Amino acid sequence: MSDLRPIRIAALVDGLTAAHLDGLLLTGLSNIRYLTGFSGSSALLVVTPRDVVLITDFRYQTQVVTEVGNLARVSIEGASLWTGLWQQLAAMPTVKVLGFETAHVQHRDFQRLVEAGGRWQWRPTVDLVETLRERKDGSEIARIQEAAGVATRALERTLPQLRVGMTELAVAGVLEKALRDEGSEGFPFPSIVASGPRAALPHARSSTRALEQGDFLLMDFGAEVGGYCSDVTRTVVMGKASGDQREVYETVRSANERAAQGVRAGMTGRDADAIARHYIERAGFGDLFGHSLGHGIGLEVHEAPRLARTADGALPEGAVVTIEPGIYRPGWGGVRIEDDVVLGADGPHILTEFPRELMELG
């Protein structure tokens, strides 16, 4: 595929010019990766209409050459990236007014800008790169699709290995090994394996609790391919489901299906959220669905846009979002079913093809 990074940088430069900025300091690592391909954990990037300069440290001197190529001038700093920044900026005589990313600069570093960087004028900018990242191009969607395939194949390998008596941590171990064996570069977030009453905790991690007969077992996990994330949840029952379990499960399944089929580019995040929320409310479980329907995924596992009651913005074409309704009854358990969906011009396409029918294991 052709290299889209120069096009992204050109789009950003257009934004800078419109905002009357001579340049932008980037500190958000996912934004830096999006623009340059650099995947290290320590970098500053300066973008101006004339220059693209990446500043990193010794640990990445080999990697940065491979990843960035000729796209940016690279400076390896022995002491502090900030010292390197002042030197680089001093060599750009036409640069006087710079933007910085208000969401990715700690107050400590903001103080550096206004003190050690006091010879330049600094203006906060909001989501300049995040907005570009909302609409995925073909190569990005292909990577998320791959990450979705890694995740669903890993789940397929995992389900036959699950037994009553295993701890949640052991289940996580089986699932994560399968993710690695399928080629996941990492874990986009700590795997959630929550069983029995713990399935009612929407942000449980994994514990030493052992699976019991009749438990709900909720698994929320993801894969990473080429830096891009997938994010999937399935909930199964260990043994036979009770009537209550089946009712809650089927309500979530229908809410997931309606939202995944009904979501559209151009719709507000609020209206997308409402598809699932109204269905769950009408079924009488509205109080037990306390989080929002979904979020964008890409280089980060949580990025724009949001599908939530407070999201007024229209969902852009090309966004990839999660659809993850849930019902959580404290002390009893819970169900969440989550898929990744790309918002195409012709409607939604589900990337995480994996059965959603209630599975009773063992």
Added chain:
Amino acid sequence: MSDLRPIRIAALVDGLTAAHLDGLLLTGLSNIRYLTGFSGSSALLVVTPRDVVLITDFRYQTQVVTEVGNLARVSIEGASLWTGLWQQLAAMPTVKVLGFETAHVQHRDFQRLVEAGGRWQWRPTVDLVETLRERKDGSEIARIQEAAGVATRALERTLPQLRVGMTELAVAGVLEKALRDEGSEGFPFPSIVASGPRAALPHARSSTRALEQGDFLLMDFGAEVGGYCSDVTRTVVMGKASGDQREVYETVRSANERAAQGVRAGMTGRDADAIARHYIERAGFGDLFGHSLGHGIGLEVHEAPRLARTADGALPEGAVVTIEPGIYRPGWGGVRIEDDVVLGADGPHILTEFPRELMELG
């Protein structure tokens, strides 16, 4: 073990009084966990001489009660944690001047403080809680010791399963499954499995490269127990080591041994770093050891103190630090050997007991 959280909060309140602050807003999640036990991913904490108030969201309403108990008043916010903050502060009439954590407040949120929170005076504070966290108490050391045991037992399970032809990702899968089976709650950082020439990248992650006969195989990974981290590196050879490999390995091994035995509370971080660095320099490899000797570990895998050329501070008694010298020859490979060491009153104690002799596998 007795609950040390009230003592930690009392120590923090002493610091606030000394700094003429009526209270402190905490946004750093590890600091909040240290003070209250809350392990969720979304929280604000206010500490004053009279009140401890924790603000979190719906997702954690069950978990927060279990973890925090009566230590803090808990407020669950439906909309935004910041809205909750203004309401809580408005109910504290004696609180006018508040500190905030300069290292844990994004510029975006700093703007909230001075705008929406404009009726209070805000003062940046530096490392008030981080400084308390440097000296570990007995229960903290016990957890790090457990996390060290999980990591070394996982490595013991992993080594016999390694074969030429496996990918680095598959090795990571075996190692991470063993970490889970031994009880690790999570992965404190992305596992580094780097083989052959990739072992020369001090911050490689894991790739699809397959292990070859004669490769160095470097594994840098950690475990988490009760929220506390361990951080271990071992480097082995796939097959027979060459003379060059043996020379580099033995140099790193001696540097590790000298530093782990020679480091003392009261010494500066620079002097600790110098133990290993001077040894590697005298052996002729000084240019190839580009990072610092080590860092503190605890609730975070990188915390104070630092063992580095630029670290002037004295290492406190009770700190737990990594000792991780390395030699990296670009294009050829590299070796790092890393242990976790507690700086006791009577000298250093190594927590990561695992052989350091060169291992030739298969």
